[in-house]
Amino acid sequence: MDVSRRTVLGGALAGLAATAAGGGAAASAASASDPGGDDFDWAAFLATADLRWRRMPTAWTEGPFLGNGFLGSGIYAEPGKNAVRINVQHSEVQDHRPQYGALFGLARLPIGYFTLEPVGAITGVDWRLDLWHAELTGTITTAAGSLAVRAIVHTGQPLLAVEVRPSEGERGFRWTFHPAEAVSPRADPVWKKAPPAGYAANPPAIIRRAGDSSLAEQPLLAGGEHVTAWRDVTRGGTRTLYASVAWSHPERTSAERALRAVRTAGEFGVLTREHRRWWHDHYRRSFVSLPDTRLQSFYWIQLYKLASAARRDAPVMATSGPWLENTPWPATWWNLNVQLECWLIHGSNHLELDAVSRALGQYRANLSGQLAEPYRADSAGIPRTTDLTLDNGISDATSGFPVGIPGQDPPVPEVGNLTWALHNVWLSYRHTLDGGLLRDTLFPLLRKAISYYLHFLGPGADGRLHLPPTFSPEYGVDAPDCTYDLALLRWGCRTLLDLARELRVSDPLAPRWRDVLANLAPYAVDGNVYMIGAGVPFAKSHRHYSHLLQVYPLYEITWEQPENRVLIEKSLAHWVGFEGALQGYSFTGAASISAAMLRGDQAAGYLGELQQRYLEPNTMYQESGPVIETPLSAVESMQDMLVQSWGGVLRLFPAVAASWGDLALRDFRTEGAFLLSASREAGKTRWLKVHSEAGAPCVLRPGIDGELAVTDARGRAKRWRRLPNGDVQVDLARGEDALVHRAGDRPDFAVRPVSPGGPGVPWGLP
Structure with a gap:
């Protein structure tokens, strides 16, 4: 080579x-x-991004993690024992007692874990999570010898496989399965969340042999079950544990499927062939390289984590992903978490993992069914918390919240969560221009989400349309003309009008949407700072940036509007200036808003604070229990620094840190269904390539000084023109490419990693 x-x-x-x-x-x-x-x-x-362990991890915040969107496993020391814990959890395994609400009666349920129990006392580990192969490899050293370990959760099969090659002194090591109590993790007294009256744990699991395999059958009080099957196979000098989980409701048919998975599993090396091919293709769908070695590693670990936690046909990620640990958050949260979890799929070109669009379409009946009866015929909404079918169950103050009714007293839960979730679906549409997604899911559901708002809008004495009090996520008080809801309502009406034009439909509600845009009350502002709503200032530390959605991610109020710059700048500073309640995703939000202000160093500074203050050694994150959205949303913040494509303009390197002199991109997906590739050298953009998948209008802001050359892949001139503001409009049909560089330059168009820089300490426990 x-x-x-x-x-x-x-x-x-x-x-x-x-x-x-x-x-x-x-x-x-x-x-x-x-x-x-x-x-x-x-x-x-x-390999430069692989996580490494030279010390035994002692908790889920430190250890390796494996997954395929359904089955998940976190690996660390068994507390108080000479053993390694290998968790077995599954994103479909939940309870089915809606009378106790989403957080207890419909909660995700823990399954259990295996312990690998050596003969001798563990004295050390040397592990590596190989991202390229999505495989844990390494050794466990003991007083009696050593155990060479390889482990995968197979990407295409419901299978955990752990191959162990023991030394002579460790041939007697043991596997033991420990079933968990099938109860909502929120019921743990440590969280001080009292279960609803009458709520009880499900009966204990039944462990039995089934020929050459073992089963842990977990019956559920509401019917159905989940079953863990496992088999320990010896081949030559190795022993391989195969484990699988199956779930069914209301029938009890899981044992057969779980047994089939472990009995038909091939030899470990054979299993890895298909597994590796899938993961290699996953990574190659796009490429990003930057000269901050630690941050670059973090980026690729999150793409590994994303594909371990998400699949289009898997449940929308719960707050912990598939790695359910003891947590007060055993459900899916829709007032920020889901939205942030999924933003990175677009720029990284991983729309195949979009479970949100699929689930909202599949379970749309539940989106109307959880509104109060008078609004179900024409409206839809989503509660703060749901199970995998987007159901909240029968809710009360301890177990979750239904969709609120504006104007209720006491304060109501958010009413805008579905509209915000549909912004994610809109992003998926804009990045693919998938007409089926637009026609079948986005337009009809957004129409219903906005129709719910329309029931409550009314004229005030000033002639403007006003909303009665609604709830800004987690701020704690209701506010009329709540900024969170006004931003989503404006965005929704404007988007519906745009989509109706694209669909060439004359919708009878279009005049109402136009009326809202013309007459909706303005955002409440106090001293050039956005308020929570009319009469409710932003006056305390608050981790959410829901009162700034109109700035980001909706881009309704932008830095490109000079009259709004002071308002954006002061509102950001005011929000992050209250330190006490800020959490990790506060800093990812601040980074993305800074990127929207074209302030790369400021954005990088917020990401640096996130790394130093909030991220765990294995890049996981917690607020009480595991919360997966923050590290994933940090990748979106990085993407916002590299490329922005809102408003019909592809902005290349709009807000990179000054220290990022060299950058490389390949197939970065943008709005308009474009794939963007580019190289930056010594602080200057050298070239870019844009590929059009749909033939949409292409407007570039390439950041290349001087006269430009715009050609196709063979070097032939393309038709283009310079717009009055300096942007470049290129004529691109579906399937065509354009390459842009300085006239007279002869750049090397190959995409390669940039030279590493900064601290190169690997993630894990090196």
């Missing part, structure tokens, strides 16, 4: 290609006929 051509990561990487054995390290090489293609060793590149 011509190492100097294949990688610019330096001689330290020369030996890392060995980690790709059996996986195909060779990348698709760029050539004259493939400008903007990869020209590096993917396995060696991703």
Whole structure:
């Protein structure tokens, strides 16, 4: 291999290609006929982001994690024992007692865990989470010898596989399964959340043998079950544990499926072939490289985490993803968490993981069924918390909240959660221009979500349309003309009018939507600072940025409107100036708002604070229990620094940190269904390539000074023109490419990692 051509990561990487054995390290090489293609060793590149452990992790915040969107496993020391815990959890496993609400009666249920129990006392570990192969490898050293370990949760099968090659002194190691009590984790007294009257745990699991396998059958009081099956297979010098989980409701049919999975599982090396192919394709769908080694590693770990936690046909991610630990949050949260979890799928070109669009379409009946009876015929909404079918059950003050009714007293839960969730669906549409998604899900559901608001809008003495008191997520008090709801209502009406034009439909509600846009009450502002709502100032520390949605992510109020700059700047400073209640996603929100203000160093500063103050050694995050959205949303903040495509303009490198002199992108997905590739060298954009999937209008803000050359992949001139503000409009039909660079320059269009920089300490426990 011509190492100097294949990688610019330096001689330290020369030996890392060995980690790709059996996986195909060779990348698709760029050539004259493939400008903007990869020209590096993917396995060696991703090896620099691998998590490593030279000390035994003692909690889920420290250890390796594996998953496939359904089955999940976190690995760490069994507390108080000479053993390693390997958790078994599943995103579909939940209770089915709606009378106790989403957080108890419909809560996700813990399943249990295996312990690997060595013969001798554990004296050390040397583990590596190989991102390229999505596989944990390494050794456990004991007083009696050693155990070489490999583990995967198979990407295409409901299967956890752990291969152990023991030394002579460790041949007698044991596996033991420990079933968990099937009760909502929120019922744990540590959380001080009293269960509803009459709520009780499900009966204990039944453990039995089934021929060459074992079963833990967990019956549920409401009918149905979940079953864990496992099998310990010896082949030559190795023992392999195969484990699978199946769930069914209301029938009890899980045992057969779980047993089939463990009995038909192939030898570990055979299993990894399909598994590795899927993961290699996953990573290659896009590419980002930046000169901050620690942050670059974090980016790729989150793409691993995302694909471990999400699949289009899996449940929308609960707050902990598939890794259910003891938590007061055993459900899916819709007042911020879901929205933030999924933003990174767009820029990273992973729309195949979009469970939100699929679930909102599939369970749309529940979105109307949980409104009060008078509003169900024409409206829809989503509660703060739901199960995997978007059901909240029968709610009370301890177990969750239905969709609120504006003007209620006492304060009501949020009414805008569905509209905000549909902004995610709109983003998926805008990044793909998928007409089916627009026609079948986005337009009809957004129409119903906005119709719910329309029931409560009324004229005031000033002639403007006003909302009665509603609830800004978690601020604690209701406010009339709540900023959160006004922003979503404006965005929803404007978007419905745009979508109706795209669909070429004449909707009878269109005049009402136009009336709202013309006459809706303005946002409440006090001293150039956005308020929670009319008469309710932002006056205390608050982790949510829901009162700033009109700035980000809705881009209704933008930095490109000079008259709004002071308002945006002061509102951001005012919000983060109250320190006490800020949490990790406060800093990802502040970073993205800073990027919208074109302040790259400020955005990078907020991400630095996030890393230093809130992220765990394995990049997980917690607020009491596991909360998955914050690390994933940090990737979106990074993407906002690299590319912004709102408002019909593709802005390249709009807010990068000054220290990011070199950058590389490939197939970064943008609104308009474009794939953007680019290279930045020594602080200047050298070239960009844009590929059009749908033939939408293409307007670029490339950030390249001087005269431009705009060509196709063969170097032939493309039709383009400079707009009055300096942007570049390029004529691109569906399937066509355009390459842009300074006239007279002859850039190398190959995409390669940039030279590493900054502290290179790996994540994990090095």
